[in-house]
Amino acid sequence: MIQQNIRDIRSALGETKLIVVSKFRSVEELRKVYECGEREFAENRVQEILKKKDLLPGDIRWHLIGHLQTNKVKQVLPYVDMIHSADRLKLLDIIEKEAAALNKIVQVLLQVHVSLDESKFGFQQSELLNLARDMAFHQYNYIRFCGIMTMTTLGATTERIHLEFSQTDDLFHLLKPLMPNPDIFKELSMGMSGDYKFALEHGATMVRIGSLIFD
Numbered sequence: 637m638i639q640q641n642i643r644d645i646r647s648a649l650g651e652t653k654l655i656v657v658s659k660f661r662s663v664e665e666l667r668k669v670y671e672c673g674e675r676e677f678a679e680n681r682v683q684e685i686l687k688k689k690d691l692l693p694g695d696i697r698w699h700l701i702g703h704l705q706t707n708k709v710k711q712v713l714p715y716v717d718m719i720h721s722a723d724r725l726k727l728l729d730i731i732e733k734e735a736a737a738l739n740k741i742v743q744v745l746l747q748v749h750v751s752l753d754e755s756k757f758g759f760q761q762s763e764l765l766n767l768a769r770d771m772a773f774h775q776y777n778y779i780r781f782c783g784i785m786t787m788t789t790l791g792a793t794t795e796r797i798h799l800e801f802s803q804t805d806d807l808f809h810l811l812k813p814l815m816p817n818p819d820i821f822k823e824l825s826m827g828m829s830g831d832y833k834f835a836l837e838h839g840a841t842m843v844r845i846g847s848l849i850f851d
């Protein structure tokens with residue numbers, strides 16, 4: 637079943653990368669996904685990456701997609717390939733500091749808040765524009781800014797989903813030329829099980845899918 641689900645999703649994706657959201661799933665389930673050839677896995681908690689990485693093959697690339705507490709940064713940096721959920725300046729500063737201590741370049745996506753949900757984390761669009769304009773001043777040497785990430789409003793209408801993805805895509809194109817290295821600022825991480833097909837229409841380069849694969 638997992639195999640068929642992945643095949644169905646992949647046939648819709650084209651060039652867009654599939655990030656398998658493995659949160660809440662057992663190591664056995666992840667192994668099945670691995671055997672289908674998938675190598676990009678995502679967790680929303682640091683502890684889950686630390687636990688699962690030791691029980692699974694070493695060529696898996698781990699993505700962190702959940703809110704990251706500053707006191708967990710140091711623990712996860714050695715094992716994480718990309719952080720999708722950089723959602724505040726304070727966190728960027730800690731990532732920079734810990735990455736410098738490790739002498740490791742860390743790939744980061746800036747999470748933007750376009751949804752109507754109060755509880756969701758992320759920068760406002762204006763904050764990201766300001767950040768991009770001030771990049772030279774901030775001096776991030778160990779963070780590689782690779783793009784942006786977003787999540788749509790829970791239970792949004794189709795119309796609202798299109799609006800949020802299109803706003804995110806517009807923002808992405810505004811930010812890109814302002815970034816210190818526009819060539820590597822190329823990822824648009826958006827789309828989950830329920831809305832990934834819409835995300836593809838708006839230029840998603842990465843979709844993060846869990847339930848559609850495992851359920």
Ligand SMILES: *Cc1c(COP(=O)(O)O)cnc(C)c1O
Nearest residue numbers: 657680701828829844845846847
């Ligand atoms: C859980 C989660 C997903 C995947 O959600 P599904 O609906 O299971 O595909 C994607 N992105 C984030 C940030 C998540 O927390």
